[in-house]
Amino acid sequence: MSASAKRQEFIQVSARAKSQEFSQVTVFSEETYRRAAEIKARYPEGRQRSALLPLLHLVQNEDGQVTPDGVEFCAEQLGITKAQVGAVATFYTMYKRQPTGDYLVSVCTNTMCDVLGGQAIYDALSDHLGVGHQETSADGKITLEHAECLAACDYGPAVTVNYDFVDGLDPESAVGLVDDLSHGKEVVINRGARLCTLKEMALQLAGFADEREGAVGEGPAGEPTLRGVKLAQQHGISPAGFDITTPIPSASGGNK
Numbered sequence: 001m002s003a004s005a006k007r008q009e010f011i012q013v014s015a016r017a018k019s020q021e022f023s024q025v026t027v028f029s030e031e032t033y034r035r036a037a038e039i040k041a042r043y044p045e046g047r048q049r050s051a052l053l054p055l056l057h058l059v060q061n062e063d064g065q066v067t068p069d070g071v072e073f074c075a076e077q078l079g080i081t082k083a084q085v086g087a088v089a090t091f092y093t094m095y096k097r098q099p100t101g102d103y104l105v106s107v108c109t110n111t112m113c114d115v116l117g118g119q120a121i122y123d124a125l126s127d128h129l130g131v132g133h134q135e136t137s138a139d140g141k142i143t144l145e146h147a148e149c150l151a152a153c154d155y156g157p158a159v160t161v162n163y164d165f166v167d168g169l170d171p172e173s174a175v176g177l178v179d180d181l182s183h184g185k186e187v188v189i190n191r192g193a194r195l196c197t198l199k200e201m202a203l204q205l206a207g208f209a210d211e212r213e214g215a216v217g218e219g220p221a222g223e224p225t226l227r228g229v230k231l232a233q234q235h236g237i238s239p240a241g242f243d244i245t246t247p248i249p250s251a252s253g254g255n256k
């Protein structure tokens with residue numbers, strides 16, 4: 001998306017948010033206050049304002065977005081102004097300023113994933129769900145968004161659901177995926193634990209561990225990630241200072 005299109009979209013979203021005026025006032029739970037104290041305690045005395053990023057995820061865990069109440073909460077917790085909180089919250093795309101669904105589906109449409117079919121996946125989902133960028137399906141379950149590099153170019157076209165990777169999708173299987181999510185079917189992904197909701201993920205992003213079995217990935221890099229280094233070894237190519245005979249760890253724990 002071009003810079004001017006992004007700017008235009010930001011203006012539209014802000015106007016929409018203002019028109020809704022967040023009619024509900026959030027009263028943050030005792031648990032959120034307890035967690036906020038825990039987050040702040042991770043930072044040295046006098047440096048608590050560094051806790052802003054996890055605190056913004058924490059308010060998203062409660063509200064599903066960063067509302068004006070969430071901004072106020074963070075400002076009060078850290079003794080900074082709402083303008084300072086707002087400046088950060090509007091800079092990062094992971095902080096949502098409008099209601100989101102249970103599942104945020106991010107499709108990389110950056111150059112490399114686009115070549116590999118990312119835009120085709122995005123278009124198929126957009127048509128099927130009847131939504132555009134950062135819009136939510138009528139049933140409130142799925143929010144769709146373009147992403148510009150999800151740092152998984154080796155697995156392109158890259159798609160994440162609530163920031164967990166779902167590999168190997170094409171337009172048809174991507175539509176099947178969102179249908180399964182909408183109907184509450186369990187979706188098993190090949191990297192990580194069962195998908196959780198966006199609110200649950202916000203809590204993890206605030207720095208609270210995911211205790212579920214299989215939630216923490218282990219083991220060596222996958223085949224697509226190792227493809228480049230294997231090709232380099234095969235052809236005897238290496239950057240200066242890198243020993244081309246360095247062993248590649250295998251899935252069984254040994255070296256290849």
Ligand code: FES
Binds near residue numbers: 157
């Ligand atoms: S270009 Fe799509 S993940 Fe990097």
